[in-house]
Amino acid sequence: MRAIVCREYGTPEDLVLDELPDPTPGPGQVVVTVRAAAVNYPDVLLIAGKYQIKVPPPFSPGSELAGDVLAVGDGVDFRPGDRVSATSFVGAFAEQALVDARGLARIPDGVDYADAAAFGVTNKTAYYTLRTVAPVTPGDWVVVLGAGGGVGLAAVDIAVLMGAKVIAAASGAEKLEVCRQRGASAVVDYDREDLKSRLKEITGEGGSQIVLDPVGGRYSEPALRSLGRGGKFVTLGYAAGSIPAIPLNLVMLKGITVQGMEIRTFATDYPEQLPRDDAELAQLFADGRLRPYLGARFPLEEAATALRYIADRKAIGKVVIDVSRA
Known part of the structure; x- marks a missing residue:
């Protein structure tokens, strides 16, 4: 099979097609013929050796995929x-992927491979956050940074579906237009506008209730300063490349909660809420009420270009690699 391989830590351009x-498959495992794989920012960090968990080279990157079951091991209900x-820490950027059967889900009828590959990680991150970690009440002002x-x-998408008033903050008119089309109540170009002033102008004296x-x-x-009293700030990652220092006096004076969420x-953190959140999210996907926005697609041979697209913050929504076609 063909696969994108990271032979040593480096840049996307150091990857090879091999x-x-x-x-x-062994017991509890499945081999999937990969039709589509989604690209995520942690993939860029993994191949650079900069992610929280290191994978020793050589390995094939990619954590989200969709395709057809090719072979199964013992004890598998596929x-x-x-x-x-499927989700797998690595291995998705290949024509075949060996995955734990516990990481598989059946694709609903009428859903294509690209949507199925691109849906899981980002939507679970957002849904877990807005349903459980920082629960949304209809009418809340929700500020989303990196909204593109x-x-x-x-x-x-999810905050709008939950009835929130969403302020989408991103860089560039194209990203912000997509956010408007997806239902954002207001948008802010934080590379051209003063984020603090604009958020205060939009939300008024009450401020926002949630920042993602x-x-x-x-x-x-x-964005933290935009929160009203008792608001919640959830940190999900550091795509800008630097970890901010939060002034704790603001947290104290406004009674703000600052919390991290990692998928x-x-x-482990929310064992009772996990089944509920997963079931609700799966139903929204099956019903067609939630679909990922696919901003760019690349063939397997151009996986390095896809990763560079993510690394340089050019992506809008999800980037997908078309690995093989049915």
């Missing part, structure tokens, strides 16, 4: 030919 042996989506990216745009921040850097503090530990 021929690897076809995988064989059959060859089943259409499935994968997690950000998923958060816009997958970006970090210089945008975090002005890998959500099940």
Whole structure:
């Protein structure tokens, strides 16, 4: 099979397209013929050796995929030919992927492979946050930083669906127009406008109730300052490349809650809410009420370009790699 391989830590341009042996499933495992794989910012960090968890090279990056079951090991409730989506820490950027059967989900009828591959990680991150970590009440002002990216745009979609008034903050007119089309009540170009002033102007004296921040850097503090009394600030990642220092006097004076959310530990932190959140999100997907916005698609041979697209913050919504076609 063909696969994108990280032979040593480096940049997207250091990746190679290589021929690897076809995988064989063991007990509890499934081999999937990959039709589509989604690209996420942590993939960029993983190949650079800068993610919280390091994967020793060589490895094939990619954590989200969709395709057809090719072979199964013992004790697996799937059959060859089943259409499935899957999450796996690495291995998605390949024509075949060996995955734990517990990470598989059946693709609903009428859903294509690209949507199925791109839906899971970003929408789960946003849904877990807005349903459980910082629960939204209809009418709340919800500020989403990095609103043009994968997690950000998923958060816009979900907050709108929950009845919130969403302020989408991103860089560039194209990203902001997509946010408007997805239902944002207001938009702010934080590379051209003063974020603190604009948020205060939009929300008035009451301020915002929730801030979702997958970006970090210089945008975090002005967004924090936009919160009203008792508001909640959720940090989800640092796509801007730097981890901000939060002035704790603001937290004290406004009674603000600052909390982190990471998808890998959500099940441990919220074991009772996880089944509910997953079931609700799956139903929204099956019903067609939530779909990822696919901003760009690349063939497997151009996986490095896809990763560079993410690294340089050019992506709008999700970036998908078309690995092979049915």
